[in-house]
Amino acid sequence: MSVSIVVPTVGRPSLGVLLETLAPSVDDRVEILLVDDRGAVDRAEPLVVPVTLSAYTKVLTGGGAGPAAARNLGWRAARSEWIAFLDDDVVPDPDWFARLARDLDAPPDVGGVQGRVRVPLPTHRRPTDWERSTAGLATARWITADMAYRRAALAAVGGFDERFPRAYREDTELAHRVRRAGWRLMLGARSVSHPVRSEGxxxxxxxxxxxxxxxxxxxxxxxxxxxxxxxxxxxxxxxxxxxxxxxxxxxxxxxxxxxxxxxxxxxxxxxxxxxxxxxxxxxxxxxxxxxxxxxxxxxxxxxxxxxxxxxxxxxxxxxxxx
Incomplete structure (x- = not known):
């Protein structure tokens, strides 16, 4: 399997957890494209990439226009036929790469394969309003917390619509255009965990x-x-x-x-x-x-x-x- 992994980021601490989780499985068949979407002041401090990933990782400078624009920058710079998008606050399962390989061994009319998302919730009490909101990601369709697309499908529809500046509807809107262009989308077998981040x-x-x-x-x-x-x-x-x-x-x-x-x-x-x-x-x-x-x-x-x-x-x- 040859795949490009695109991760838009604003430098949250969770990025380090994601990269450390990916590191043991990355080799010459994989490239990681980190799109640094921080502002100019924050970019003065470079993103920290694990030494074991440095040979396979490229950092691209985004324009701070949001995740849709950052993902477009990433997939257009990618080399592989398949581009796997991950959010910088997910944690892939240990067998994520093995399952990704099977997911992407798909018929030629399949333009995208979504991973499964788990949102761990507290077991000792009922979840808060914010935790329940985050838990909605577990049942959302075609979200780029973990979504892989063929380059041909992205190119056919022009990629993500950059008029959507937030991480909200930009991924489901892209999925609709991809299906409208004649491609099929599938749910894969790989999984990631999406912890609930702390919010005020x-x-x-x-x-x-x-x-x-x-x-x-x-x-x-x-x-x-x-x-x-x-x-x-x-x-x-x-x-x-x-x-x-x-x-x-x-x-x-x-x-x-x-x-x-x-x-x-x-x-x-x-x-x-x-x-x-x-x-x-x-x-x-x-x-x-x-x-x-x-x-x-x-x-x-x-x-x-x-x-x-x-x-x-x-x-x-x-x-x-x-």
């Missing part, structure tokens, strides 16, 4: 920026975009309704209408908070975090979606852009 209490607010990507996909693929890309249903309509109720409460010209809006906003916010608290550990800290962030999530998600919806008017899929 406001992580759920930061991830609302992903609503901008959803709005762009809606522009590109129409109202059935979730079915086309195999993306589970979201809460956008509920967020819109709660935000509309809040706006009504704030600007309604009459007190009865304002009170009705306030009641709708309070009910919607309470429903969201309870939906997030119920499956969690229900500690005072977690409950307080869910209560506070649930106040902000609907208007924040709506603002991101509307901004991108306006900015994305006229957007078309990458393979349709002349």
């Amino acid at each position: 209490p406001w992580a759920s607010l930061r991830v609302q920026r992903g609503n901008a990507d959803d709005a762009l996909l809606r522009r590109m693929y129409g109202p059935r975009w979730r079915a086309l890309l195999e993306v589970p249903p979201g809460r956008r309509r509920r967020h819109f309704a709660v935000t509309a109720a809040l706006v009504t409460a704030l600007i309604a010209p009459s007190r009865p209408v304002a009170m009705l809006g306030a009641a709708g906003w309070a009910a919607g916010t309470a429903e969201l908070a309870l939906a997030r608290v119920r499956p969690g550990p229900r500690t005072p800290r977690e409950v307080a975090t869910m209560a506070v962030t649930s106040l902000a999530i609907p208007p924040l998600a709506t603002a991101h979606w509307l901004r991108a919806w306006w900015a994305g008017r006229g957007a078309r899929p990458l393979d349709e852009v002349s």
